[in-house]
Amino acid sequence: MKPLVQKYGGTSVASTERIEAVADRIVAAQIAGHPMVVVVSAMGDTTDDLLALARRITAEPPARELDMLLTAGERISMSLLSIALQARGRPAISFTGSQSGIITDGRHADAKILDVRGDRIRAALAAGRIVIVAGFQGVSAEREVTTLGRGGSDTTAVALAAALEAERCEIYTDVDGVYTADPRVVPQAVKLARIDYDAMLELASHGARVLHPRSVEVARRFGVPLHVRSSFNDSPGTVVEPMERIETDVVRGIACDAEVATLVVSGLPAGPGGAAEILAAVGRAGIRTLLLLQAPAPSGGELAILLQEADLERAEAALRPLLALPGTQVRTDAQVAAVSVVGHAIHSHPGTAGLILSALEGVRVEWISGSAICVTCVVPRAEAHRAMAQLHARLGLEGASPPPV
Amino acid sequence: MKPLVQKYGGTSVASTERIEAVADRIVAAQIAGHPMVVVVSAMGDTTDDLLALARRITAEPPARELDMLLTAGERISMSLLSIALQARGRPAISFTGSQSGIITDGRHADAKILDVRGDRIRAALAAGRIVIVAGFQGVSAEREVTTLGRGGSDTTAVALAAALEAERCEIYTDVDGVYTADPRVVPQAVKLARIDYDAMLELASHGARVLHPRSVEVARRFGVPLHVRSSFNDSPGTVVEPMERIETDVVRGIACDAEVATLVVSGLPAGPGGAAEILAAVGRAGIRTLLLLQAPAPSGGELAILLQEADLERAEAALRPLLALPGTQVRTDAQVAAVSVVGHAIHSHPGTAGLILSALEGVRVEWISGSAICVTCVVPRAEAHRAMAQLHARLGLEGASPPPV
Numbered sequence: 001m002k003p004l005v006q007k008y009g010g011t012s013v014a015s016t017e018r019i020e021a022v023a024d025r026i027v028a029a030q031i032a033g034h035p036m037v038v039v040v041s042a043m044g045d046t047t048d049d050l051l052a053l054a055r056r057i058t059a060e061p062p063a064r065e066l067d068m069l070l071t072a073g074e075r076i077s078m079s080l081l082s083i084a085l086q087a088r089g090r091p092a093i094s095f096t097g098s099q100s101g102i103i104t105d106g107r108h109a110d111a112k113i114l115d116v117r118g119d120r121i122r123a124a125l126a127a128g129r130i131v132i133v134a135g136f137q138g139v140s141a142e143r144e145v146t147t148l149g150r151g152g153s154d155t156t157a158v159a160l161a162a163a164l165e166a167e168r169c170e171i172y173t174d175v176d177g178v179y180t181a182d183p184r185v186v187p188q189a190v191k192l193a194r195i196d197y198d199a200m201l202e203l204a205s206h207g208a209r210v211l212h213p214r215s216v217e218v219a220r221r222f223g224v225p226l227h228v229r230s231s232f233n234d235s236p237g238t239v240v241e242p243m244e245r246i247e248t249d250v251v252r253g254i255a256c257d258a259e260v261a262t263l264v265v266s267g268l269p270a271g272p273g274g275a276a277e278i279l280a281a282v283g284r285a286g287i288r289t290l291l292l293l294q295a296p297a298p299s300g301g302e303l304a305i306l307l308q309e310a311d312l313e314r315a316e317a318a319l320r321p322l323l324a325l326p327g328t329q330v331r332t333d334a335q336v337a338a339v340s341v342v343g344h345a346i347h348s349h350p351g352t353a354g355l356i357l358s359a360l361e362g363v364r365v366e367w368i369s370g371s372a373i374c375v376t377c378v379v380p381r382a383e384a385h386r387a388m389a390q391l392h393a394r395l396g397l398e399g400a401s402p403p404p405v
Numbered sequence: 406m407k408p409l410v411q412k413y414g415g416t417s418v419a420s421t422e423r424i425e426a427v428a429d430r431i432v433a434a435q436i437a438g439h440p441m442v443v444v445v446s447a448m449g450d451t452t453d454d455l456l457a458l459a460r461r462i463t464a465e466p467p468a469r470e471l472d473m474l475l476t477a478g479e480r481i482s483m484s485l486l487s488i489a490l491q492a493r494g495r496p497a498i499s500f501t502g503s504q505s506g507i508i509t510d511g512r513h514a515d516a517k518i519l520d521v522r523g524d525r526i527r528a529a530l531a532a533g534r535i536v537i538v539a540g541f542q543g544v545s546a547e548r549e550v551t552t553l554g555r556g557g558s559d560t561t562a563v564a565l566a567a568a569l570e571a572e573r574c575e576i577y578t579d580v581d582g583v584y585t586a587d588p589r590v591v592p593q594a595v596k597l598a599r600i601d602y603d604a605m606l607e608l609a610s611h612g613a614r615v616l617h618p619r620s621v622e623v624a625r626r627f628g629v630p631l632h633v634r635s636s637f638n639d640s641p642g643t644v645v646e647p648m649e650r651i652e653t654d655v656v657r658g659i660a661c662d663a664e665v666a667t668l669v670v671s672g673l674p675a676g677p678g679g680a681a682e683i684l685a686a687v688g689r690a691g692i693r694t695l696l697l698l699q700a701p702a703p704s705g706g707e708l709a710i711l712l713q714e715a716d717l718e719r720a721e722a723a724l725r726p727l728l729a730l731p732g733t734q735v736r737t738d739a740q741v742a743a744v745s746v747v748g749h750a751i752h753s754h755p756g757t758a759g760l761i762l763s764a765l766e767g768v769r770v771e772w773i774s775g776s777a778i779c780v781t782c783v784v785p786r787a788e789a790h791r792a793m794a795q796l797h798a799r800l801g802l803e804g805a806s807p808p809p810v
Binding site: 016019050053062064066068073082084094096120145 | 421424425455458459461462463466467469470471473474476477478480481483484485487488489491492497498499501504525548550
């Protein structure tokens with residue numbers, strides 16, 4: 001039988017009691033016959049607590065040592081889970097990212113997985129053991145400990161599932177699946193029994209926190225079936241799978257990223273040079289632009305950038321030397337949110353943009369931008385929840401879910 | 406210049422403030438010209454806290470996973486110390502036991518160091534970096550994470566000092582040197598400016614907690630000069646060095662191990678078989694005997710064992726199957742302490758035993774046993790402090806210290 005990969009997030013392993021509950025769940029899956037590989041995050045707020053210790057020493061801890069520090073978190077949760085499984089009479093063994101053969105590039109705090117060797121995992125599975133793997137971490141070719149960035153444990157789990165040709169990868173979290181919108185914001189939101197990789201990727205990229213976007217990318221690339229479930233109940237959850245297996249609704253869900261900001265540079269030189277230099281400077285500062293809009297204007301070009309609110313200050317600092325030209329001005333707004341509508345062919349579907357804008361009646365839409373399967377509206381942060389509720393109601397999402405499988 | 410190895414214990418790195426103070430001390434030593442290698446323990450009670458988490462899950466956590474769990478502790482302290490040094494503009498890098506090439510046998514929770522490769526440490530030192538190394542931990546030939554047992558960070562530091570041919574190994578702790586007796590028990594105790602390896606080994610083996618006995622053994626074998634100092638002040642501390650450099654007092658100090666117990670088996674078969682089987686069973690249970698006494702008696706032999714109090718219950722369980730013989734009886738006493746007098750030629754010195762016994766006037770001495778340089782007296786635990794005070798006064802230790810160097 002093919003192995004099953006399960007991933008448990010920080011909330012699911014936040015205490016020894018929760019770890020014991022997870023152990024019971026793993027034993028049940030093993031009894032059902034699966035060779036088991038389990039990826040864990042650090043317990044509860046451990047990662048934040050460790051980060052706070054480092055920040056008490058210096059505002060900018062070096063990334064290499066920060067990775068060394070933070071990887072202590074999964075080391076604790078994985079060994080405790082292995083201890084709990086062995087206390088239940090199940091042979092288990094825990095492996096760090098390095099021991100698991102999670103080979104990454106050398107970019108600390110944001111490393112990318114280059115290869116998954118997994119020899120020790122395969123040997124342990126062949127010996128009948130439940131294998132516990134530290135999420136979020138790997139090792140570079142230079143034998144340096146690396147981390148994959150926030151949410152990286154999802155990526156670890158999917159990459160392992162791909163390398164081990166697992167039957168599927170189950171992501172256990174504190175919500176019981178993927179919803180048409182955040183149910184805390186839109187009470188009418190409906191759980192999706194199924195969603196395809198592309199729509200899931202858009203939802204995850206635009207603020208739906210249930211899965212990390214990179215994990216969805218890896219799952220799509222290697223065709224790993226993903227199953228999002230709650231570790232707190234036995235609700236069936238949501239299956240993320242290739243497109244062909246499911247019907248193609250135009251609209252699949254609504255996501256909101258409330259921690260964004262806009263930065264608009266106006267009065268740029270007429271040629272393309274001005275905007276290109278601005279973007280190059282932003283890139284050099286390591287800042288990811290979420291949306292870009294460049295419009296010509298009579299008084300010089302205007303460039304609008306949507307970025308993470310946390311990056312705004314650094315972006316302004318990076319641009320300061322470039323803005324000495326007379327007439328060049330920068331406006332920023334840290335009080336915005338990006339509300340995204342995700343679904344297949346949404347952008348090309350006749351009338352979708354019009355439908356969205358009319359659904360947003362009464363909301364000040366500052367910016368609208370569409371990709372093939374996603375339309376993002378930048379709105380004042382205070383109006384974001386109302387925007388989501390109106391979109392959810394007017395786009396017919398309340399009856400969106402196919403029946404559970 | 407030869408490298409300097411410093412080791413900081415858990416109290417010395419118990420908070421970010423203490424870690425910053427340690428960083429200042431390291432910078433001062435580096436400015437004095439030394440290539441620096443710094444070994445750290447886990448912060449404060451971290452190791453105990455992690456152990457308590459595991460014990461909440463099961464009374465007997467498997468040793469392999471416990472090692473994985475506990476090694477998270479030094480990972481946290483070492484990366485924070487490296488962060489603090491870099492915040493002071495000093496290039497620094499932290500290495501785990503595995504990255505440092507601390508190769509051990511595979512005996513979890515009590516691994517022995519087989520080899521110190523240290524390639525990455527040497528390369529980092531050559532690049533002008535301060536190297537921070539996780540104490541207490543290593544890696545086996547099977548690439549399993551191991552720990553060296555309690556106090557193992559001292560051993561890591563001394564083994565590294567030997568492998569790197571360091572000028573000396575400085576052990577920073579919360580006391581400012583080696584005393585003739587525990588100053589909290591015997592206020593008249595005097596700090597020793599110097600002590601030789603053999604006497605230090607006996608003191609450490611008999612309850613003086615300032616140095617771990619194995620670290621003294623390694624220092625003696627490789628001739629590594631050890632320097633015991635406080636991380637809380639600039640007091641000169643105690644130098645541990647070969648015998649030839651110092652005068653040979655008969656008595657160097659008094660140690661007390663209060664966490665011991667006696668187990669006496671009486672009515673054993675007359676031949677040696679009975680006692681041998683008892684000792685074999687105790688050995689198989691992994692229990693270390695601190696003292697042994699076998700006396701013939703008219704009604705059958707008697708075997709007395711001094712052991713750690715924590716091992717008593719396991720020892721009784723191990724012996725239960727052997728004690729079915731009629732007439733065989735076991736007495737135990739968990740309320741004893743072992744008070745040891747350490748010094749050169751103490752056992753062979755005429756009259757020493759008599760002097761010790763007369764110094765212990767009014768104390769019930771249950772057992773007395775001497776090696777070449779150490780006499781151990783087993784006394785009721787409640788009388789141990791009085792025994793130490795009387796021995797300290799009567800054996801002339803109050804004027805024992807040579808002047809500080």
